[in-house]
Amino acid sequence: MTDVLLKAENLTASYGQIEVLHGISFEVYDNEIAVILGANGAGKTTTIRALSGMVETTGTITFKKEDISEFESDAIVRKGVAHVPQGRGTFPELTVEDNLRVGAFIRSDNDVQNDIQNCYDTYPVLFERRTQTAGSLSGGEQQMLAVSRALMSRPELLLLDEPSLGLAPQIVEALFERFLIMNKDHGTTMLIVEQNAQLALGMADRGYVLEAGEIVIEGAAESLINDEAIIRAYLGG
Amino acid sequence: MDLFLQRLFDGLTNGSAYALIAVALVLIFKATTLVNFAQGEQAMLGAFIVLQLWNWGLPMWVAVIVGMLISGIIAAGLERTFIRRFDPADHLPLVIITLGLFLVLNAVAAIVWRYDPLAFPQLFPHGSAITIGNARLSWYSIFAFGSCILVLLLLHVLLNRTKIGLSFRAVSSNLESSRLCGIKVGPTLQFGWALAAAAGTFGASIYAANPVLQIEPSIMLRALIFSITAAALGGLDSLWGALLGGLTIGFIQSVLVQYIPFIPNEMTLTATVVVLLIVLTLRPSGFLGTKTVERV
Numbered sequence: 001m002t003d004v005l006l007k008a009e010n011l012t013a014s015y016g017q018i019e020v021l022h023g024i025s026f027e028v029y030d031n032e033i034a035v036i037l038g039a040n041g042a043g044k045t046t047t048i049r050a051l052s053g054m055v056e057t058t059g060t061i062t063f064k065k066e067d068i069s070e071f072e073s074d075a076i077v078r079k080g081v082a083h084v085p086q087g088r089g090t091f092p093e094l095t096v097e098d099n100l101r102v103g104a105f106i107r108s109d110n111d112v113q114n115d116i117q118n119c120y121d122t123y124p125v126l127f128e129r130r131t132q133t134a135g136s137l138s139g140g141e142q143q144m145l146a147v148s149r150a151l152m153s154r155p156e157l158l159l160l161d162e163p164s165l166g167l168a169p170q171i172v173e174a175l176f177e178r179f180l181i182m183n184k185d186h187g188t189t190m191l192i193v194e195q196n197a198q199l200a201l202g203m204a205d206r207g208y209v210l211e212a213g214e215i216v217i218e219g220a221a222e223s224l225i226n227d228e229a230i231i232r233a234y235l236g237g
Numbered sequence: 238m239d240l241f242l243q244r245l246f247d248g249l250t251n252g253s254a255y256a257l258i259a260v261a262l263v264l265i266f267k268a269t270t271l272v273n274f275a276q277g278e279q280a281m282l283g284a285f286i287v288l289q290l291w292n293w294g295l296p297m298w299v300a301v302i303v304g305m306l307i308s309g310i311i312a313a314g315l316e317r318t319f320i321r322r323f324d325p326a327d328h329l330p331l332v333i334i335t336l337g338l339f340l341v342l343n344a345v346a347a348i349v350w351r352y353d354p355l356a357f358p359q360l361f362p363h364g365s366a367i368t369i370g371n372a373r374l375s376w377y378s379i380f381a382f383g384s385c386i387l388v389l390l391l392l393h394v395l396l397n398r399t400k401i402g403l404s405f406r407a408v409s410s411n412l413e414s415s416r417l418c419g420i421k422v423g424p425t426l427q428f429g430w431a432l433a434a435a436a437g438t439f440g441a442s443i444y445a446a447n448p449v450l451q452i453e454p455s456i457m458l459r460a461l462i463f464s465i466t467a468a469a470l471g472g473l474d475s476l477w478g479a480l481l482g483g484l485t486i487g488f489i490q491s492v493l494v495q496y497i498p499f500i501p502n503e504m505t506l507t508a509t510v511v512v513l514l515i516v517l518t519l520r521p522s523g524f525l526g527t528k529t530v531e532r533v
């Protein structure tokens with residue numbers, strides 16, 4: 001393992017008076033795939049929303065050695081963090097191509113059109129539907145679009161919130177294979193939040209288990225996959 | 238037949254002005270799903286600014302463009318001061334604020350310019366362009382309609398071909414994802430307010446430049462009601478729908494009410510509302526509305 005890319009220390013997050021994360025600490029190393037596992041309501045979404053500056057937090061978040069705890073969401077994106085929210089978060093009234101353009105909003109270089117073409121090469125179905133509105137796509141196509149859109153900002157860290165949710169097994173498999181390729185070929189670091197522990201641990205380097213707003217287990221993915229407690233709670237063993 | 242034609246021409250004239258105010262309403266609605274009740278008064282204030290600039294000696298079209306800029310800047314200031322501090326998802330406080338702005342702007346105009354009607358500069362050539370029998374289509378009507386189309390085309394290009402337009406459409410579509418793509422939502426909405434006010438000022442200037450009208454602080458009161466109806470007819474979130482809606486309202490007023498003898502003049506507003514109800518019953522999202530939107 002090389003450098004720490006992202007580090008959260010003693011992170012709490014609240015909605016109004018209700019504290020949902022109770023001081024969690026974790027890190028994501030350069031070039032790795034890290035996962036956060038947890039049941040419904042454990043605080044997985046809240047955790048990555050906290051990283052993107054979308055909920056009230058205390059504690060510190062460091063990205064590339066810079067304290068970004070107080071940054072606004074748009075500034076965090078500019079630093080190189082992209083976020084695919086739970087439920088895809090596409091722009092339903094915009095065309096597929098415009099969705100990709102919005103993904104490149106922070107960029108001013110001349111390679112945008114080229115990158116859009118790369119997205120189409122990866123997912124030819126997006127090319128076929130480039131003039132259709134995103135809202136007319138199927139769930140799987142929307143997820144492809146959401147991931148492609150996030151990559152359009154050329155992030156160093158990609159945050160993915162339950163990308164497998166509501167998708168057929170073959171589609172999920174193809175999606176996760178893509179993540180692996182992105183990670184190995186382009187060195188994109190990823191933090192994936194999942195309930196599908198088997199799948200996530202299968203491809204990840206390291207994992208954390210979140211329970212009621214606290215991290216209860218952490219370790220290398222291979223060791224977690226054999227962990228008694230995890231097998232019982234998440235792997236249906 | 239001549240009278241019918243004449244009424245049709247009249248409808249085109251008023252319809253164009255309604256369409257421009259409706260376009261302003263649609264811009265704000267697209268961005269915030271909010272009907273800005275102050276839009277008409279902002280437009281009226283803008284037209285007074287145009288008049289003032291003209292009185293100070295600016296050429297009239299320069300006055301119109303500078304007036305559009307100034308009212309855009311004022312709208313940006315209003316957005317920053319009164320609108321942005323409130324939760325965009327909670328509509329009631331925002332509606333009350335736009336109603337408050339409505340009253341304040343009306344009062345400001347009344348204090349500065351008084352209630353006496355003033356002559357507005359003639360933006361377009363005088364006289365009739367086409368005469369068919371006894372029906373005359375004035376140059377004013379042609380230019381009013383033409384400039385309405387021009388403004389819509391410019392807005393269309395701005396929204397669909399520029400980066401700020403793209404971010405505006407993104408914010409209209411999904412606020413949260415816009416943030417996650419690095420868009421600064423506040424300034425983008427502010428841009429929408431400025432754009433709407435500029436379009437509205439143009440609309441009010443066209444309206445006030447009608448040779449049969451003079452400008453006074455309540456000039457836009459009636460027009461606002463018709464423009465809101467026009468925007469709703471068009472689907473509330475569609476620019477071209479606003480044009481269709483505006484023209485429809487213009488034609489209802491002139492053709493339906495003034496041509497058909499048994500519908501009395503006093504029924505203008507009623508007739509437009511009845512047509513609105515019929516259209517929305519048959520097509521809940523209006524002529525060109527893209528989504529089923531929550532109606533206020």
Ligand SMILES: Nc1ncnc2c1ncn2[C@@H]1O[C@H](COP(=O)(O)OP(=O)(O)OP(=O)(O)O)[C@@H](O)[C@H]1O
Nearest residue numbers: 015020038039040041042043044045046047086195
């Ligand atoms: N906007 C909100 N306002 C108040 N409470 C919230 C809000 N969003 C989430 N919560 C609460 O915070 C807790 C954690 O929610 P979170 O969405 O982070 O869970 P999650 O692990 O992502 O669950 P899921 O697997 O269902 O997506 C839950 O108890 C939830 O009810």
Ligand SMILES: [Mg+2]
Nearest residue numbers: 044045046086
């Ligand atoms: Mg979640």
